[in-house]
Amino acid sequence: MKHLVMLGAGHAHVHLLSTLAAQPMAGVQVTLVAPFPRQMYSGMVPGFVAGHYALEDCVIPLAPLLEKSAVTWLARSAVGMDASVRTLTLDDGSTLTYDVLSVNSGPVQDRQKIEQMMPGARANALFVRPIEAFGALWPQVIELSQGRALRVAVVGGGAAGIELACAAAYRLQGSSVTLLCGDTVPGANYTPAVQTRIAHVLRQRGITVIQERAQAIAPGEVSLGNGARLACDVPLIALGAQAPAWLQDSGLTLDDAGFIAVDAFQRSTSHTQVFAAGDVSTRVDRQLARSGVYAVRAGPPLAKNLRAVLAGIDPTPYTPQDKTLNLLACGDKSAIASWGTWSAQGAWVWWLKNRIDRGFIKKYSQPASR
Numbered sequence: 001m002k003h004l005v006m007l008g009a010g011h012a013h014v015h016l017l018s019t020l021a022a023q024p025m026a027g028v029q030v031t032l033v034a035p036f037p038r039q040m041y042s043g044m045v046p047g048f049v050a051g052h053y054a055l056e057d058c059v060i061p062l063a064p065l066l067e068k069s070a071v072t073w074l075a076r077s078a079v080g081m082d083a084s085v086r087t088l089t090l091d092d093g094s095t096l097t098y099d100v101l102s103v104n105s106g107p108v109q110d111r112q113k114i115e116q117m118m119p120g121a122r123a124n125a126l127f128v129r130p131i132e133a134f135g136a137l138w139p140q141v142i143e144l145s146q147g148r149a150l151r152v153a154v155v156g157g158g159a160a161g162i163e164l165a166c167a168a169a170y171r172l173q174g175s176s177v178t179l180l181c182g183d184t185v186p187g188a189n190y191t192p193a194v195q196t197r198i199a200h201v202l203r204q205r206g207i208t209v210i211q212e213r214a215q216a217i218a219p220g221e222v223s224l225g226n227g228a229r230l231a232c233d234v235p236l237i238a239l240g241a242q243a244p245a246w247l248q249d250s251g252l253t254l255d256d257a258g259f260i261a262v263d264a265f266q267r268s269t270s271h272t273q274v275f276a277a278g279d280v281s282t283r284v285d286r287q288l289a290r291s292g293v294y295a296v297r298a299g300p301p302l303a304k305n306l307r308a309v310l311a312g313i314d315p316t317p318y319t320p321q322d323k324t325l326n327l328l329a330c331g332d333k334s335a336i337a338s339w340g341t342w343s344a345q346g347a348w349v350w351w352l353k354n355r356i357d358r359g360f361i362k363k364y365s366q367p368a369s370r
Helices: 011-022 042-050 063-069 111-117 131-145 159-171 192-204 245-249 292-297 299-310 347-365
Strands: 002-007 028-033 038-040 059-061 072-074 078-082 087-090 095-097 100-103 151-155 176-180 208-210 214-218 221-224 229-231 234-237 260-262 274-276 281-283 326-329 335-339 342-346
Touching: 002 011, 002 299, 011 028, 011 063, 011 292, 011 299, 011 347, 038 131, 042 131, 042 159, 042 326, 042 347, 059 063, 059 347, 078 245, 100 299, 151 159, 159 176, 159 192, 159 326, 192 335, 192 342, 260 274, 274 299, 292 299, 326 347, 335 347, 342 347
Parallel strands: 002 028, 002 100, 028 072, 100 274, 151 176, 151 234, 176 208, 260 281
Antiparallel strands: 038 059, 078 087, 087 095, 214 221, 221 229, 326 335, 335 342
């Protein structure tokens, strides 16, 4: 019997579990390696921080999918890999062999690397990832804010940092929020029109923007690249996606940033029995943003190709769309939408985002019957 190992319960793998629940693969043993019994949907985290959602609104429980798909779940994480012998090493020291491996573990925040960049971060800052840990700790920040006004500093000027800063400013009324965006403007990857919208929203929310890097974090303060010290009670780390450190010694071909290099089949360019989707991978044939939209849409073609190769059939290339609809939450129940050079904002955009996000949760929280 062939053994398919699914590493991680990211967006694409949730879809794969759903298809397995509806139609299991004959003659294939499937094992899911994931540390948590549910997926907390990243797209709804800003709404959770702002108080629009309860934590339970933002999660997809894995148990119903696992039960209907007959997939074995190991509540573990990978810490090593030897692609030459098709073996994963797990965080309890055990090993797991595979015939086919699919990696969809989502982005990470490499705390060791961040600690080297920003001494004191590990001990003094609140990291957005893993999202499960952040979801458990954020209510403590809310409780702390009820006694006094807080000084919050969000480190990271990308979409995650902007949404988190807006959500914190909305939820922590009376507290101050500062966005540290390094040497670029907030939302530097967006079009100038969207950057203008973002800047206006940040001003409306009373969020201070500082174009400096956080150099170190100590209790009560963040040291900046220009030598200044920013008084801070709650430093929030919302830097961009990083690759898992253990991939460096895996034997897989990686891109310059350490992500798994994959082809048009979402298959490793060096090991054809390894597939990867979402933020843990980089397409070598086209440039794609690391966004939830692409991660979600990678699910159906990944599931199709895994079924094909396990049945001895050639996989099919997957061509993602060039443009995607990006929705950026603004703290209150409004949001910014962008598609290519077009953009808009308002309460109706939030309504659309809320509908899409709740629809995603509902779709995979109710697995199809066989």
